[in-house]
Amino acid sequence: MVNKKNRMNRVAAAMVAAALMSVAVPASAAEVAATPRIDLKVLVVDDGGSSVEAITAELKDTGVPFTRVVLGSDSRPVIDAGFLSDTVDGRPRAKFQGVVLPNENPFGADSAEMAALTAYETTYGIRQVDAYTWAHPGVGLEYTDNGGYNGQLDGTQAAVTAAGKAGAFGYLGGQVTFEDNSALIPESYGFMGKPRPGYTSYVDAPVSGGRASLVGEYTHDGRSELVVTFGYNQYQQQFRLLARGIVDWLTQGVHLGQSRNYFAVHVDDVFAPDARWSKELNCTPGDYACAGGEGKESTIRMTAADAQYAAQWQQAKGFKLDMLFNAGAGEEWKAENGGTDALTAQLIADRAKYRWMNHTYTHPFLGCVQDTTTVPWSCTKNAQGAINWMSRAEISAQIRDNNNWAASKGIALDRTELVTGEHSGLKTLPQQDQDNPNLAGALADNGVKWAGSDNSREPAQRAVGAARTVPRHPMNVYYNTGTNAEMADEYNWIYASRADGGSGVCEDNPATSTCLPAPLDVTTGYLDHIVPQEARTALRHVLANDPRPHYVHQSNLAEDRTLYPVLNQVLDTYRTLYAPSAPIVNQSMKATGVEMSRRAAWDKAVTANQVTAYRIGTTVTVKAPAGVVAPVTAPTGTKKQLLLGTSDFGTAYAGSRSAWTSPELLQSAVTLKLPS
DSSP: OHHHHHHHHHHHHHHHHHHHHHHHOOOOHHHHHHSOEEESOEEEEEOSOHHHHHHHHHHHHHTOOEEEEETTOTTOOOOSHHHHEEEETTEEEESOSEEEESSSOTTOTTOHHHHHHHHHHHHHTOEEEEOSOOOSGGGTBOOTTTTOEEEEOTTOEEEEOHHHHHTTTTTBOSEEEOOOOOSSSOOOEEEEBOBOTTEEEEEEEEETTEEEEEEEEEEETTEEEEEEOBOOOTTSHHHHHHHHHHHHHHHTTOEEOOOOOBOOEEEEEETSOEEOOBTTTTBOTTSTTOTTOTTOOOEEOOOHHHHHHHHHHHHHHTOOOEEEEOHHHHHHHHHHTTTOOHHHHHHHHTGGGSEEEEOOSSOOOOSBOEEOSSSSOEEOBOTTSOBOBOOHHHHHHHHHHHHHHHHHTTOOOOTTEEOOGGGBTBOBTTTBOSOOTTHHHHHHHTTOOEEEEETTTOOSOOEETTEEEEEEEEOSSOTTOOSHHHHHHHHHHHHSOGGGTSOOHHHHOTTTOOOOSSOOOTTTHIIIIIHHHHHHHHHHHHTTTOOOOEEEEGGGGSTTOTHHHHHHHHHHHHHHHBOTTSOOBOOOHHHHHHHHHHHHHHHHHHHTTOOEEEEETTEEEEEOOTTOOEEEEEETTOEEEOSSSEEEOSEEETTEEEEEEOOOTTOSSEEEEOOO
16 A cells, blocks of 8 residues: 555656646747747837827726836937847847837837837837827828818717727627717817728728728738827727727737726615605705704605516616615614515515625614714714724624624625625714724624725725725715606706805815706706716726726615616617627626725736736746736637646636636746637
8 A cells, every 4th residue: 555655646746747847848949039028018108198198097907017108208218129129038028019109100200219119010020009190191091181081070970890890899899989978068089081001990980972990900011000090088988998909909919907897786775765855955854964854854765666676677687786785774664664564575585686785784874973963063072082983892783783684584695795874984084084993893793804985085995904995986866866856956956056046066166066057957857967977977987997886775766766767878888889798797896896906916016017927929927926816818719727737718708818817736927828
């Protein structure tokens, strides 16, 4: 038996050694001479324009490392052969896998820097993006007076061509609509030109007598340029639609970083009633700040029919809502209303159709003890002048009791997730400038690792003891309104001028708010004005690789069911714009928390120059600090090197494979094998 075990150990050791040799065999002299190393980093030459800024933002938000050279800086490096390439371990190295320029030649005629870039791109097969230029033969297009167009592009119905769908823009459904948000303000300008030999159009639009190009590839002199002939900024929908394809084209489908289109909607206060806005008082009775509201309180709460509609809507739309519940508040409502609750019964019956999340048992304020006798409220203090805080035991009970109630009803939830009522317990400026010092301990007591926060207050993720926050986008569908008319009335109060009967807040804060030119019609204003505006804002987040969830309230699923028109517009528009290969990612808050934590660690490592990544032929190598997971995007068919053999790399999205990945057992780097 001993001899047999020794033989098995020797065989296993030999297999490990063979596997290690298969991963780390040094290249031969011929391979070194023939195949250059291409570093996975992008060179951005920045002229300060919005188009280069937009592409730079896409690189940063996606996690693609880049070096930025500011043209107007006296201290900028000179772009020459030594800046662009060198030799590492006897192998020629290209320091950049792609080049972003403001236009086809931002350095001027007969520039030595442009000549160096041209030679570099030709030698190493590096691609170049011309962020914004005009239509002319120098970029492979006819002048616009020869069957083209130049001018305002607001509302233009552009489309992805067959070549674009077969290439880097295949994730799009076909339509690329230019925004037209205001008839008073020009938003887009550009040129549409007819292709000349060597130019392949990827996005075009109708012109008199046919179609002309807005985005295309110009191949000439052994080089390839992606030519964009319209101006844009990083927030405009037309750029957001094309951004992924621009990066994929530039990097030839192999780059660090990954991108998804995320959308999750948290419905807060489930089982609890929400207070109702008063059109007469222009405030919410029951709120301490609503003078004259005593005795005029009214509430909004879903019915069983509303719950049935929510389940049907989810199924029809293929989209799951997150139900953030306050079981104790629901039990209080039940006790005050005859001891029966059809809403809760219906939601429990349909419990498997939703994602559920703890929103505390009765929705109390978990921060300091509030003094609401003044507006705004303040934190009370003890005789020694110290702030009075809700205790760790009280906070813990709010979390624990809600979890236990859910378990008793067969509701499955992830106990590592929590959103407190009003995000309370977290710092609330200006009155409470720190977290409740008892909050972190209570989170730990209950195993909470992810705590929802308000993105409008704290857009960055941060630690709360051992837990981390997950910022949530508030949607402009108000918690204290159940009807379209109430929504429009409160919107008018906030955004109309004093002369038009509004609060005047917009006049007092012109930098952050714009007054309505006239109050909305309360019968039509919500659907005609607020819904399109809010859907556009939410869709902008979806298209920006932003995983942060959005949040609304159960009142928005009641009465007029004000939330659904917004969600319908977001989902229907998205599914028109994108191909099935790029579905919306509707993920849990925990998954978003993990994503944001990984991004922060990755960005820190990239900024500190601690990441080394390169491609040699069909082999990609990625090295990052221990514990840092790397985001990588590669073509379909890419394999990841394991200790023994390989496996398919990543998951499919938008025509590529991508994943957060780290070295396998006994490896010091990620090794990928690209399809030949």
